Amino acid sequence: MTERRVLTGAEFGQVIHEFEHTAFRLELQPAYLEPEEAGMLAAFLRGEPEPPDSVPELRQWFDRIAQHAQQGKRVERVRVQDDPPTDYQRFERWLDPWNVGAGEVMRYLTRQKAHEIALLPAAGSTDWWLLDSSRLILMHFDSNHRRVRNELVTDPAVVVQACMWRDLAVHHSVLASGQNAAV
Template sequence: MPQNEPTFAELLSATEHSAVHLEMRDTYAVTQETEAFAAWRDGFRYDPVDRASWWRPFLDLISETVNRGVVVRRARIVSEPVTEYIRYEHSGTFTNVAAGEQVRWLPRRLASDIALPGNDFWLFDGRLVRFHHFTGDGAWTADTFDTEPAVVKLCASAFETVWERATPHDRYTV
């Protein structure tokens, strides 16, 4: 990452009102999840009662952000039946919710008429978009930033439309 690009923690620290995240892939192959995904495949599941076993720095960051009054929401557009990776994500999403993040799921078939950007993104305070770029296999390649009003408007509109149609995490089954 170039020196002038803020880290995710810096972006959230500077956020005053809202941070929204739209995920649209059915599989990710990000390096930091390799071991956890393999363990999940082998039958490991987080124990909701044993918070110390699953709480991690990312969740601290989300919790601190929410405690400052920032609303953090994540929406996932997924194909159904869902992929193995989405089952993995779903099984651990209660940790995000415990940290204060609101999460919803939208079946892809219900998103056909929504104008969506081509990449997953975070939108901070309705002003700054951080796009995530992945290879076809799901490996992360880069992030780019955009403040162009038309791009911000597209992302905000896409997210809100998805959010309105999506099912809250506690009611979505895989």
Template structure:
């Protein structure tokens, strides 16, 4: 079905391109104008997909005829679409893990091996392992801070063991006691930050299944999450030191 488009305006006196239209149902903005063709200019563009066409629009045209209000409806991705973000980030991906356990972990063979007191056999050829190792080998930073209860839950103990696998992929893994996390005002939110400008706020059901992901790109909100990341990294302990301290405590 065709979109219902509203013509917002054009910067050209004769009504020709470039111009701005708005979808009345989705509030998407459609812009058309002269195509950018210089290869040196195109080479400087970031996040340009092979199916996308860059165009040139005067700044004042966007200011005059673009929407002035921010869309307050949250943008929710399904888990499959969210998974694609790990293919597309450029510089960094960072995760604050606040939950007591994850259903996706409990469904793995390595979780069953862990429960049998066996050494888990980590799969270095899984889609996740290949994706993350390729990113870190190319210079990207991937890290996480995992919050741990006292005493640790079964799922958290599994992740303490799993940190070895994360480290093999080039990740920076740290841990922090939950009471310490609350002391520095970390929220009960589980989220990823991609390239320091996109936050993916994870949504879970009561059985620890990921049901959706809210994307946050508003600069002020993203900066809040970046500050939470900085605090978590400052106070968290590298996983090897945390595991050693926990073992000594439980002797």
């Protein structure tokens, strides 16, 4: 049975961790306006970065990723970024050691390269999580980079297309510094 439904914030927080083997995120936004990151982002931009694990929501994320990794599950993302990166994208790269330390595989692809390999504009401008290559969570953002809606999709044609975009993005991306090719 195919499903397409909007998830509440609480449902998103639950569904994102309901996978058996793999969770993959494609990030396409130049910035994200996430309330729990505002103070930390401002401090980073002032040159006074605070450890991200001091933010409860991020600490919970790192803990959940570590649990998934200990269970043999793989969490991976490809971030399509500008060259040079936006301020927010520089902030994301600064966060990499905590994400990687928790067990997440972080990869990068320039926006120009994404166009050269035809990932863009084909993949659109909506971020998503692909869970076990069978469920997709579309993440919709407004023009101010605020997430406004999360949508669960299980339509096989949509999911298979996301799998192809994932494979293309992973094949052409590079690992974040500090990771080796064996991940």
